[in-house]
Structure formats: structure tokens, C-alpha cells
Amino acid sequence: MQSRFHDPAGTFVASLFVILGIALALETRGMTAMGSVFPTTISIALIVFSAVLILRNLVLTLRGRGGSEAQSDEAPATGGSNARRAFFVGAMIAWIALIPVIGFLLASIAGYFAVMVVAMHERMSLKQIALLIVLGVAILAGFYLLMTEVLLIPMPRGHLF
């Protein structure tokens, strides 16, 4: 029987943290004594904890206790569509990137409805879709007015508007 590595994802991330810790610890050499004492300590702690985790997982693998770690209550939901996840992240990045170009309101309208399409799982009637659009526009306009007129927050304007 082929032995499986214990917690491969956690170990991979821990190895990235070791590299990050080393890079950060090296960066602290250019800082003053006062500014570097805390970051140096924490960078070293990051390296040590990550190294211990990697070592522990290696030992557990050698003992034949392969597979994934027991997850905490904060563990994410497994399964579902990864394509939707990727589209959601893409839509959010585009939303924020577009704000300086086309302004807050227009970018938010585009982003809001793009995310709505990604989050839509069931077939809807035209009436339901119309209702969702009206609801969306009302929420966007309501919040925009709250921000600009009541809280007097200067919302970003784009190059176009």
C-alpha cells in the first residue's frame, strides 16, 4: 500500500512561511534596533513554528498516519463549483480595479450584477429576475446616497464620470 503524506497542503504552506520568515528576518537587518526587535522575534517565531509543523508532519507520515488534518469549526465548506469561486474572485478584482476608471457607482452596478450571476444557482422566471434587478438597483442607490448625502463620504469618481 502506498503511504500518503500527512497534511500535504498544511506542510506546503508551512514551507512557504519558512521562506517568508527568512526573507522578513533578513529585511529587519536594515532597521533600527527599536524598530527591528519585535519583527525579528516574530519572524524567527514564524520560522520555528513552521519548521516544527513540517517536522511533525514528516514524522507522522513516516509513522504511516497519512491524509488530511482534522479540521476546526472554522474549516471551509468542501465541494461546490470551483469555477464559480474563480469567477467570483475575478469579478471582485475587476470591480475594485474598475472603480478609478468608471467611477464608484457604475463599477458597483457592473460588479454587483456580475456577482449576482455567479451566485445564481436556480432557474428564475423573468418576473423574479426583474425583481432581483430592481432590488439590486435600490440597494446600490440607497447605500450610495447614504454614503454621499448622509455620511458625506467623498466617493471615488472615475476618469469617465
Place this chain on the structure above:
Amino acid sequence: MDKLIYLGEALTLTNLMLAFCGVAAGIVIGALPGLSATMAVAVLVPFTFAMDPASGLIVLGAIYNGAIYGGSYSAILVNTPGTPSAIATTFDGFPMARRGDGALAVSLATLASVVGGLVGALMLMFLAPPLAQVALAFGPPEYFWLAVFGLTLISALSVGNLLKGMIGACLGLILSMVGVAVIGADVRFTMGSQTLIGGIDIVAGLIGLYCIPVLIDLVATRDPHLKVATNSGFRLAESLAIASRQKFNMVRSAVIGTVVGILPGAGGSVASLVSYAEARRASKTPENFGKGEPGGIIATEAANNATVGGGFIPTLVLGIPGTPPDAVILGALFVQGIKTGPGLFSEQGGIVYTFIFGLLIGTILMLPVGLMVGRYAYKSIIAIPKAALVPTIAFMTVVGSFAIHNNLHDTAVMLALGIVGWVLNRAGYAPSPIVLGLVLGQIAEQGFVQSYLIGNAQGNVLGMFFGRPISLAIVAFAVIALFYPIVSGAISKRRISPTNATVESRSAK
């Protein structure tokens, strides 16, 4: 007798209406992630200049109280603390909402907030001058150890893997160091980017780390966001029964909240984390904390609302604001011609006591207003289809992170941290230790470096950290909080094991 006259002055119809509106406005603003209590108070301060001093202060106190309480809604219903004070509310609030107990969680948060607010305001009324001395007794080492005490919560939040919790906390501490150093002014870990010089904002980090991963997983499946509750309504009787069982936890958390609120700069987030750690330590079922334990919500919400009254103690007696909203209110006090200081309670007692009674009235009004708004918010979150809920929450994350400093960079940081948080969560690194590190990092570093410098100058660094009575008491609590669950677990296992052995031997027969 004098106090009764002031109570009468606070109980006018105008003041009651103002307190009602203030609480409602505060709840709505506090519930929206990114819009903080400080912002709510700051935006509405100019409106109070036209009012008489007592009424103006009553409105500000009511808004502040409402905003701190409002932060619990989004923490419970969408796993995003509306204000940093509600970070610890997500630990048990969201798991409760996910299993269909959202209404119960909101009712419990309301009751605890009301009790916490009342305890804080009563301590402000009767114990303000002596308690203000506590603020002066707290030096850099005490702040450092207080932050360390908060960090001991990692042991509670890292169920199954303490090492990953420690790594997450280190990452959070490193994130808190990005930008210009608090002491020494070094520019650290900005990767050459000018936008990171200002550092990573705690609220942007909170929204990103807690909310974006939830949204990423929410779009992936057809399942509803929260389980629909089988029994509808406020579940007030059930909440009252739980609250009465947890009365000691509630009062203890409120007292912790008031005392931490007195400390300038510590604030509601530290208060709620410390009281959460204490509630977990004292609980008979510490293993349930973080999985939807009502005691966790009671502890955090009682503590964070108690910081309102606690924060006013140094503000009014010493002129030192205990929390950021207090700083804004202090400005409003000066505009109204009120001179803060030890003599305030005797020289301008009329205004001060009317204000404190107003605070009490506002806190009591939070019960009906909070229950109504909470019920409506919970029902809406359940009723709204996913296709409308996800983009609305996504929009709120964008608006909320932007509104912190009116800066899109905060929004970009929020999204980046959210994506990183989701990836890390997949690999078993939970977001809460990272958030703890981010929130407590600056307090810990400032306390540590200042203590080190003072100790070094005095030639007694160790004495600075370990030779002060308050420091030692906090260290003792931190050690107990860290190791108590392990020790008590081992003891209970030892107690159970003979019984188990008997059962096993019987079943073997």
C-alpha cells in the same frame, strides 16, 4: 436626592426621543462592516451642537452604545464583525446562526449588551473617580501583557492544531507591523509600495479575512447561507433562561469590559477578547467555545458594551479618552463648554449626571429596538435569495473597506487578505488567530518596546516586565487561560478513564 432630579431631567420626552433615534441610528451604522462607532459619533457630532449640552451628550452616548451593539448583527449573521469590538462575537455567533439559532444568538447578544451597558454606566456613575486611577496605574508593561493575554485565546481558537494557530498569529502580528513603526518610525515590510506605508487597517483586515472566504464558498454551492430556524420569534424566554444561567459570566465580563474600557487605547476588541478567554476558562464546557456556545456571545457582548461606560471614566475624570469615540465626544464636550477633570462631577454635576442617566436610558432602549431590528435583520438574511444576498454582502465589503479612510487601497488590501485567508483556511490555518495577531500586534509591540526602553534606562529590564504587581496578575491570568484547558482536560480524562475502563470491560464480556 439630587440624582433623582437629574433623572427627571434626562427623562423628558425630547431626550427619550433623541435617545431612541440615536440608538437606532447607531445600530444601523454599527451593523455595517467598515462603518465604526467612531465614525457614527463623528458624523453626528455637529448635529448635537444645536442642542442643549445634556441632550447632545445623550444622543452621542446612545449612538455610541447602539453602534457597539450593532456590530454583533453582522458578526452573527454574516460572520463579519461590524466593529472590531465584535470580533469575538463571530466565534460563537456565526456557528449558532449556521445551525439555525440565529434569532437566539441575536437575542442573547441584545440581553448581554444591555446588561453590559448598564454595568458600565452604573460604574461610571458611582465609581468614576477611584476607577480613573486604574488608567494611571497601567504602564507599557501592563499593556504588553494585556495584549499577550488576548493572544492566549489562540489556544482556544486553534482546535486540533495549536501549531497552525501559532503560525497564524505570527502572520497576523507581521501584518500589524506593515508600514511605519509606532516606535522608531522604521518603514517595515511594505515591499517598496507607497500604499502600504500607512499599514494594514484592522477593519479592512477583518472584513477581508472573515467575509470574503464566506462569500467565495457561498457562491460555490446551492446550499442556503444559514439554516432556516424551526422555531421562529425572538426566543426571548429561552435567551432569558440562558442569560440567568450565565449571570455570573455576564457580570464578570461586564466588569472586565468596564476596566479594560478605562484603559486608553485598549478598547472594545481587547475587552471582548479578554472576557471571552476568561469565560472559556471558567466554563464547565470549554470545548464548546468556538462551536456555537451561548456563553461566548454573552461574554463578548457584555464586555464590549461595558467599555462604553468604562471609556467615559477617564474621559470625564481625567480628560483622557478611553476609546476612539470618546475622543470625539471629548471634543463635543469642549464645544459645549464642559471642562473635564476631577472636579467635573461636583462642579457640573447637573450635566454629567443627566448624561449618565441618558446613557442608562439609551442602554435600556436598546432592548426593544435591538430585538426588533435583530429579528428583521435575521429574517431578511434568511429570506433573501442567494443571488441577491451574495452581491449585497460583496457590495458592503467594498463600501465598508473604502469608507474607513475614503481610500481604495484599503479595499484592495481587504480583497487580497480575503483571498489569502481563503487559501490558508483550505490548508487548515483558521482566520481567527491571524485576526488576533493583527488586532493585538500594535498594542503588544508598543508596550514591549516602551517597557524594554524604560527597563534598559533603569538597568532593570526583567524587573520592568516581571516586577510590577498588575503585570504579574495579568501574566498569571494569561498562563491560566493558556494551560487551564489542557490541565482540566487531562484531569477530567483521568477521572473518566476508570469509568470507561469498567464500561469497556463490561461490554467485552
